[in-house]
Amino acid sequence: EAGVAQSPRYKIIEKRQSVAFWCNPISGHATLYWYQQILGQGPKLLIQFQNNGVVDDSQLPKDRFSAERLKGVDSTLKIQPAKLEDSAVYLCASSWAGRGRNEQYFGPGTRLTVT
């Protein structure tokens, strides 16, 4: 079974530029999550999708971050414009039936460096 795919694996941009990350969850997983993990900290949930709909985006900085999940499968996370404090690893995860009851499967992450 293929795991969660993410691209790119690494990205270096200057502040005020824009960047987009892509995620393809495990086939059949209805729930998709985007996390931000700053060095030395645990992952912080940015947004959770159930199929096409947003379940939780309370910690998403909506003035600069946006995310969408087309047709309930792939998802993209965008940052525009980027700030220095956005430097982190962005993790995508998926699970069978969200709501925290089941284990989540994580992709390898995208390491973003903002200079």
Add this chain to the structure above:
Amino acid sequence: SQQGEEDPQALSIQEGENATMNCSYKTSINNLQWYRQNSGRGLVHLILIRSNEREKHSGRLRVTLDTSKKSSSLLITASRAADTASYFCASGGAGGTSYGKLTFGQGTILTVHP
């Protein structure tokens, strides 16, 4: 902000010894999960314990949950060098706006020396 607090922040042991990590959380939970993260394999789920369970085993892992103290512990027995990684607890919220949300702790860095 992170809900969970993990203790210790770092743990260094010899191969064959046991490793114990503790986690505390603040709000009611549906379940508590433990994950491992290393550079080679990313973040991997280890074990899930539900709020109505007190203890669970999986191979060399033993997890306990005390909902009255809002705490959990992860015990790794007979540790191996390959267990070297960061370990995170993650609490699954039970009510209100926290329902279903998985909140990670800060993690414990475990180093197992051969």
